[in-house]
Amino acid sequence: MNNINIPSNIDNLSQILEDGLILCNESGLIISSNDVARQFLNKKLNNRNIYEFIEIAEFKNLEESNQKNNLNEEFHFQTSDILKRSLIIKVKKIEDNLFAILFLDMTSQRNLEKVRRDFVANVSHELRSPLTSLVGFIETLLSGNVKDEETRNKFLKIMDEESKRMNRLIDDILSLSKVETEEHITPNTTISLIDPIKHIILSINEKGLKEENKILIDDLRDDPKKNCFISGDIDEINQVFINLLENAIKYGFDNTNVIVRIEQEKNKEIKVSIINSGEGIPDKYIERLTERFFRVDKARSRKIGGTGLGLAIVKHILIKHRAQLSINSIPNEETNFSITFPIIN
């Protein structure tokens, strides 16, 4: 079979292609393959038959299928490895006894669609529960059966809370979809990192989210007065710190302080850690925390006004800023959310 001459331009092109390419003879014997195709199917492809890897009837005999016009359509195939890649396969006869088989990787599109489907299902579920509660109370009040003012006021207060919850949920959903779709666009404005953090701390302390808990700064840099600059979007950076600091207070023990520790890592990076004492997060949940709507204790998060989207928003903003998030927690002791930003000298 090696007496088939592969045009050299095809062979060169095949190696720079981002898609997989295999060249076969008419009975499906593989003559040449590029790295991508080997990544998709098997490390050793050459001199084996394409049908060994892809059990599609038309591939048993390529010449015969070609004559029957059976190779015109696209074929869909899923690899059997753990990645379960979704591939679209196109076959073209290049010349006598030479077929090109092209593999397009559709895995990320498929994953994206799945994420989107899950998201729509989750969002409608999350919105339905406050809505059902609102509708129930409205019907009860309209029925005229609730005569005493105290009960009526109690119902109205719950309705007020539920409608605010729906509002927060919608705001967070909009924020999340914005940061998610723009995640690949790195911000090109230079902003100071320390000043906004200090402003947020001041305003949360003044707001007194929990009166007994305060946020303190522990700046370990050689020169704590020095400013520090990053490429960033100021509103998004504010949102990251507001979400993390509010969580640290919400999920922290009463009468304990939240520490914001600032450390300079070499001259290239700055690390900001938000540390609180609290019940913490069991190890098995740490990885899932940044998933949308994931909450360790759903009832508790709901009671304190959570939407379950805060950390998902944080994750996507940090990806956009090329910053690293690391989460460590010792249950009933300390929980630490650390972010390392690349800095501009």
Ligand code: ADP
């Ligand atoms: P929520 O609106 O529920 O606070 P987040 O996305 O901000 O949603 O956080 C997701 C979950 O992560 C929370 O429900 C909580 O279980 C957990 N969590 C976040 N921060 C902390 C913290 N500092 N200590 C303990 N648990 C936390």
